[in-house]
Amino acid sequence: MDALEYHRATKHTPESLRRTSAPLDWANMPDPFRHYEGTPLIDLPADPSPPSLSALSVLAGLLGPQTGEDEINFLSRLLFYSASISASKKTVSGYRYALRVNPSSGNLHPTEFHLASPQGLFHYRVSSHMLEQRAIGDFGDLSFLLTTISWREAWKYGNRAYRYCLLDAGHAWQALELSSRALGFEAQAMGRFADDELAAYYSLPEDEWPLLVVRLKSDFTPSSSKAPEWIRGIPNKLSGETGSNPAITSVHCKTKLTAGFAKARGDVLAPAAEPLSGMAYGGLFGEVVRRRRSALDFGGGFETIAADQLLTMLGLATRPLAADVLPHSYIDLYVYVHRVRGVDPGVYRYLREGNRLELLRIGDQRAAAARLSLGQALAGNSCVTISMVADFDRALGEAGDRGYRYVHFEAGAIGQRLYVAAEALGLQSTGIGAFYDDLVHEYLGLKSEGRQVVYHFASGYAVADYRLVPTIADRDHEL
Secondary structure, X not given: OOXXXXXXXXXXXXXXXXXXXXXXXXXXXXXXXXXXXXXXXXXXXXXXXXXXXXXXXXXXXXXOOOOOOXXXXXXXHHHXXXXXXXXXXXXXXXXXXXXXOOOXXXXXXOEEEEEEEOOEEEEEEHHHOEEXXXXXXOOOOOEEEEEXXXXXXXXXXXXXXXXXXXXXXXXXXXXXXXXXXXXXOOEEEEOOOOHHHHHHHXXXXXXXXXXXXXXXXXXXXXXXXXXXXXXXXXXXXXXXXXXOOHHHHHHHHXXXXXXXXXXXXXXXXXXXXXXXXXXXXXXXXXXXXXHOOEOOOEOOOOOOEEHHHHHHHHHHHOOOOOEOXXXXXXXXXXXXXXXXXXXXXXXXXXXXXXXXXXXXXXXXXXXXXXXXXXXXXXHHHOOEEEEEEEEHHHHHHHHOOHHHHHXXXXXXXXXXXXXXXXXXXXXXXXXXXXXXXXXHHHHHXXXXXXXXXXXXXXXXOXXXXXXXXXXXXXXXXXX
């Protein structure tokens, strides 16, 4: 199954949802935390100091000051503000579950963080904010490998889950890159590599697949003089039974690269955009990303946002990204304006050139946005909802089936930047992976099969989520 066949086969329609609706096997829910047992553990300092730069400054391309700290303290700060646990929720039954700095569809977190450095190979143990050392020796300059465990998503979402794995990787990439920039170091993503060779290099288990490499321009420690010595560790079993999904396996294999092809395509990293000035307002980066949550719903009513808030969010979210896979954008944004001061309700296409909105359809869009988003009320209760539409003709024409990954990486990256920008501007957001694909295409007037919706996103004023468990800081503030 090639990429476009997979995309067509996993479209949501009212009929497809009726056919596939089934109760979840909660007893077999995958563990959201991967551990490699039998590896030495490196404790990362808890509650590391936050970066001093504002969130909007980081999004605008500025670099924070480097503090001259050692590698372990740097990694603790980097991961604390990009991948760690940030809060927890408690259900009516008393079940408690963790939330993380980087968002994930269904809070299932298929993305794992691996690290290569001159001192060895490591895996980030999110559950305890530690590094698991899987090998000792010189494994090159500091870089991260983002892998995916598709079963975590497929357990709930079935065949469509591969889309969510790719979107989540885009979110994780930007969470890592923004955190790195806030700490004073540039980071760039690489998506062109020989999949099977890289998986073997990191000694990944069969259920983890490499998706993105993120390289940091840093040099903390000299290379190790030791020859590589493998520890590996034993990956924990995530659930009693791991379901197979031939459609996901097929499309993933179709999007792989061989060593010869990866080498032939080259490995040149595109630079990020030049920093913007005048973006120093808003909350500090560390505070913003640690308090970011996915909104359960939005208040609706009469609360509005300003036009300059919306255009700031859109402008910062769509700045050129530092990655070899994105020499230009494959994603267009279509904006359902519900309550924005100075902008009439309607559907607009966002034009990056000039940072402006082009009116496509006038009138109240709240019912339409909710209906298109699988009837989810939050898409109409928000102040603004967005459809991200991919140019598959261009992506697949330039990169073959590998381009299918790239468009979702970009959409996830834009989503992460929207999350951070909205939070910094006093708003909340929710990424929406479920929508009626063809109804969206029809509503937006998309006539080419090569242009397909890949992601929805909503921002506004969130309703209170009483499942959130207060942190110590919150309780102190209340007292």
